[in-house]
Each structure stands twice: as C-alpha cells, then as structure tokens.
Amino acid sequence: MIVTGAGRGLGRAHARAYAAEGARVVVNDLGVGPDGSGASGGPAREVVEEIRAAGGEAVAQGGDVATSEGAASLVQAALETYGRLDTLVNNAGFLRDRMLVNLDEDAWDAVVRVHLKGHFLPLKHAAAHWRAESKAGRVPHACVVNTSSGAGLSGSVGQANYSAAKAGILGLTLVASAELAAYGVRVNAIAPAARTRMTEETFAGTMAAPEDGGFDAMAPENVSPLVVWLGSESSAGVTGRVFEAEAGRITVMEGWRPGPTADKGARWSAAEAGETALKLLSRAEAPQAVYGAR
Template sequence: MTDHRLLEGRIAIVTGAGRGIGRAHALELARHGARVLVNDYGVSLSGEKGDSPAHDVVAEIRAAGGEAEVNGADVADFAQAHAMVHQAIETWGGLDILVNNAGFVRDRMLVNTSEEEWDSVVRVHLKGHFAPLRHAGAWWREESKAGRRPVARVVNTSSGAGLQGSVGQATYSSAKAGIAALTLVAATELGQYGVTVNAIAPVARTRMTEGAFDTSGMALPEDNAPIVAWLASVGAGDVTGRVIEIDGSRITVENGWAHGPSHDLGRRWEAAEVGPCVRDLIAKAPAPEAVYGTQG
C-alpha cells in the first residue's frame, strides 16, 4: 500500500474494472485507501457475455490489505445501475467516487456498420455512463438537501476518438463524444450538490486497442490510474467539467467546442451570400486536428 494515501476511507465504484484500465483504476484507488466496488459484467472485447474477472481484482485488493466487493451489473441497464450504486451505499454507508469506465468496441467503417453494432456500442458506453451517474447524482442530491453535503467525485471515460475522431470507429467516436458532452452538463448540474465531474481520455495498450492498430509504443493501463486517483480526491474540488487526455507521462487538458470567428450580417442571409462568409471565417479559425488514422 502507498505511503501517501489520497483517498483514505472514501467509497468508490469503478465500472468495467475486471481488466485493463478499469482494473488499474480499482487497484490504484484501493492503494490510496478507498473501499472499492469492483464492477465487471464479464464480456468479451466485442460484447459477448463471459466470465467476470472482478473476483480476481477484489482478491488482489484484499490481499494488499484493502476493502473491496464484487458487482456484476450491466451498467447500461437502468435498474441494475441503480442496484449497483445502492450496493456501495448499503455496504459501506455512502458513496464518494464514481469512475465510469465500462465499454467495448465493434469497429467498422461507417458504411459497413450494422444497426446492432451501433446500438450495442452506444448503449454500453453512453447509456452505461448515464445510468450510474444518474442514480449516484440523485443520491448525492438527496444527501445535499438533507444537510449532508457530499464531497463527491465522478470521473468519466472519453477518448481521443471522441474528441478528434477516429477512422473506422464512427460508433465508438460518437459515443465517446457524447460522454464528453455529458461530462460538461453533469458538472454544471451537480456542482451545487458538492459533486465534481471530469473525464479522462486515456491512451493505453489494452484489449480494446490491440486489435485496432500498432500498440507497441503505447502507455500501460496503470499509467492512467494516478490521474484518476487525484481527480477522485478531496483536494481536486476546484477542477470540474474538464476532459484530460493521458498519454503515458504526458497530461493534456483538452479544449472542446468553443465559439470561433463569427460575422453578424444584421439581417437574414441569402443562400448565395453564405459561401464567401463561411470560407472567410474558416480562414480565420484554427485548423482542426487530424482525425486519428489519417495522415497529417
């Protein structure tokens, strides 16, 4: 266990914590003194149900002297997400930290993507963030109204694919972009109840990335975990509504959509007038970053 424990006595849920980045988050939070509900539904990379490795993660935490319990909820199932949140509350008497991490990929070029692939990926990533966040947020709101103001932290998981786009990952990119937007809204709405909401865009060699491109030079899952541990700490209360990319030793605060150059004509536009104006504004605006998977 670490000497400098940022999360002593705090209660956390980490979704998708059986493997990869989620596992690293759960172990790091526990090393910093958090009691961790280790959620893993037990699915393959493409979403087929299998054995959950959450028990192994819990055993590892306990062997190191920490406290942890297993949860097998499908986080995109509204009722199961509610039960997961309340398992932590009933087990340890509260909830301080929610790390939304669960997800899988079914990569396809856009014109080859099936409806089922779209629905399943958007469901587990985007709804799988919404449902636990909604139930945790409702509980924190009630606690605040009862005079027990939380010092709560949410860390969502977006991606560079959702921020800059990624060839062959239209579905995944769309879901991850939605998570970034959800983070902004939740940070604003839940701030009044003592909750901060941020997102990370992790870069790591995991099951999810190994099949997509060369990962030999990529960071390890555990390289992301210390940043999550700090964001989950009491001391991070002044940081909210941010998306932070983590690539090994480099941390980048992402700049999302913002108003750029504009021109007010003062009356309704004629269609023929639009092109010259838009091209002039584009010339004044910063060039967009290249989509992952393209040259440039």
C-alpha cells in the same frame, strides 16, 4: 467508491490505484469479451482478490450498468457494503468496429448502449443519492470521472459508433457538472490512451522491455494517478473539465470555443453566406486530424 469495467485494463488499474490510496472499492465488471459477448464473474473477483492481497478493501459487483436495475444495484452495493459513496468512475465499454457503410444497426446500438447509456445510468443513480444527502444537510464529497476517448474528441476511422458514444460522454459530462454543482458533485472526464484489450493491436509495439528497466509508455497504470486525483478532495473546485492522459503526458482539453465570426445584422444570401464562411475559414485554426485518416 465504484469503478465500472474494472475487471481488466484501465478499470483494473484505476481500482487498484484507488485501493492503494485507502479507498474501499466496488469492482464492477460483467466479464464480457472485447466485443461485448459472453459474461463471467471471474475478472471482477480476480481484481478484488488482488486488492485484498495487497491489504485493501474491495467487493465484486456484476450489475449491467446499461440497465436502470443494474446501475441502481451498483450504487446500492456501495451503500450497503461501505455505508457511503464518494466517487464514481465510469469506464465500462467494448468495441464493434466497422467502416460506416458496413456498420449495422445492432453494432451501433450495442456500442452506444454500453458506453453512453452505461455512463448515464450509474451517474443518474449516484447523483440521486448525492442530491438526497445534500438536501438532508449532509453535503457529500462526491466526484464522477467519466471515460471518453481521443475518438470522441477527434473521430476515428472505422469507429463511428464508438466515436459518437465517446463524444456524447463529453456532452453528458458538461451537463452533469452544471446540473449537479448545487449538490456538491464534481464531474470531469478523461480521454485516455493506453494498452488494453481494445487497443492491444494499436499499441502492440510500445511496451518497454523489462530487462531495460524502461518506461512502459502505454501501460494503463500511467492514466490512473490522474483519475485518483480527480476523485480526491485535492481536486476540489475542478469540474466540467476534460483531460487527455497518455504515458507521462496530461493535457487539459479546451473543447469547442467560438472562433472567427461575422455578423451582417440581417439575413445573408446563399452567395454571401458562402463567401463569408470561406473568409472565416481562412482565419480559423485547422481541425485535428481524424484518427486513421489518410
């Protein structure tokens, strides 16, 4: 199986959790900074060493998942090393936060590239392999877990690029689950909340003191059990779903569904459309607040 962005944070926790259950893991990470700058093979190698020290099997891989070549090499690494690919966990990403009027094109492109394109390309190459397996009569056990965010579900002030990319991942998940079902591939997404390099300031005060023996609510390891289950045969039949995962809480998100509606059976005038829209809004549920909104 493959975990992208597995050198630190959530990806590291997922890779270790899968390995603890006996999975053979391709640990993918470029070793970049929280803003995507720099690169190092160290983080991926360290996670591989941790897994091997605990008796598991893992190999480090440094392909850029936001390039077709890097994504293809990632899938090939799993096939060449372990002879099969069962599960893909898309997790790689970084932040370049700015208020919308200060957000430049480069920061927009970089974040959308790593999150959204970095989900699409590994999914595409893995799906091509699984389709070939299915057509050859070898129906695979094939699972994809994508990583969205509460920012993708509700928006987040100062994170237009990140929120748009994470919302796009939800759309990608729904389409992929429908298109790949014929090949035996299940595709789900999580919207996790945990303390990582990208969120350490947000959750800095939530760590339980070790001497108290308390529950560290924002530890990345709290999210991994759900991710492991979604990649296992125990979750057979579960596809096209989005789960929020935080601390000890799991929530099935229900997404966009039709609310109050009105049908005139003919074209509205602008005044009629406005009057009708206001009536419908008065009957509709209020939207979730955008993170950081006052």
